Every structure is written in structure tokens, then in C-alpha cells.
Amino acid sequence: MANDRTDLMQGTLELLILNTLARESMHGYGIVQRIQENAEDLLKVEDGSLYPALYRMEERGWIKSEWGVSDNNRRAKFYKLTKAGQKQLESQRANWQRISKAVTKILQAT
């Protein structure tokens, strides 16, 4: 398999993070791992780029962070979805499905 760097639509990483946190609160490493597991390794989030996205989302009030203890007894910051984040997830999910449907239709027509 070869790695192809692809610029996905703006907001894609945010949607993936929101969706991952909808199930349970997680630390950054857990979020990356979960996204890759769910994508069956077809998507790889650049680990370092996750954190600026998390910080922006926290400032927007979509997620909330709290220091806790990880499985290996190390201090770690855990993120969880807020009510605003839940609404944002629903909105972004609907938007993604709409765009995806439209692009698929266009591709099938040509």
C-alpha cells in the first residue's frame, strides 16, 4: 500500500473527532487510534495535526477537556462532547451525507 497525501474537505477531521467522541470521552491518542480502527487503516490522521483541531473545537465549545489518568496510570487530558458539539455533529453529519450523495450522483451521471 502506498500513502497518498490527500487534502480532504475542510472540517472533515472535525467531523471524525466529533463522531469518535460521541461514544465516550477519550484522550488524543485514543481518538487517532479509534479513527484508524474504524477506517480500517484507510485513513491516517497526522497525529500532530489532531491537537490544534482539538484546541479549536474546545474554544468553539464543541468539546470539553479534563485531566485524568490513562490506563497506564499516566496523567492525560480527556475530551468529551458538549451539547453544542452534539448539535454540531448532527449538522456536519447531515451536511456530509448531502454532499457525498450529490458528488456520487454527478460521478455516476458522467
Add this chain to the structure above:
Amino acid sequence: MKNEIADLFKNFNRKQLVFEVEDELRFHIEMLERKYAQDGMSAAAAKSAALRRFGSLERAMKQCVNIRSRNSLLRRVLKMSLILIGLIGLSLRMLGSDLNIHHIGDILIMIAISGRLLLYVRGLSPSNFLSGTNETCPSIVTETPRDGAKLRGA
């Protein structure tokens, strides 16, 4: 409520903020190292692979600290206060001429403009321009099959 007040002052303390961001990012790198070591890599190889996979720690740290310090609660409160001072100054300037207090209005407007400029300048960091980092477009790498390789589950 206590946590929110603590956050307010934590964001004001840049050293503390930098420490916390670094601690968080280092945890991620340590977890990667641990994973690679469990996969059979030597300690040195695992460390090197973890750092490579994470990307630039310094760049990520800088971006996170900048985001947090630019948009901290304290900063937002200051911005709102300056807008309020400006509006009061403007009102005094317009309505206070009969009472001869329009000079106070001028002073308040000056304070609001200077304060706003100071906040703006403090929020700018030359390193943001020099490093050419892009905060708005995080990269996602897609893996595509080549030479007939099959996707898992396909």
C-alpha cells in the same frame, strides 16, 4: 465554577499553558513509542518512529498555545470590556458636551482603541508567519491500493 476560574488564570499564565500542552503531546508520543515497542521495535527505533509519525512537536505545540492564548476567556472578557469602554466613551462624547464631560469620553475612546491595539499586537506572533504553518487545514493521509493490492475487507 472553581475549574472555570482556575482555567481563566491558567490561560493567563503562559508558562503553565506551555507546560500543559507539552505534557499532553508528550503523552501521545509516549503511547506511540509504547505501541511500537510492543510491536517488537527496539527502544531507539520505537522512539524515532513515534516522533516521525507525530510530526513536528514544536509546530503542534506552538499552534495549540497560540489558539489557547488568543481565545482565552480572560482575553474575551478584556475584549468585551474594551468595547464597552469605547461605547461609553462615544456616548459621553456625543451627549456630554452640555455637561462639559466630553473630554472624559475622548479619554475612554483612546483607552479602548489603545487596549484593543495592544491585544491585537499581543495576539500576533512573528513565528506564525515565518513557520508558514497552516492551522486550518490539518492533513489526513489516505491509503490507496497500488499494483493490484487489495483493500482489507474488499
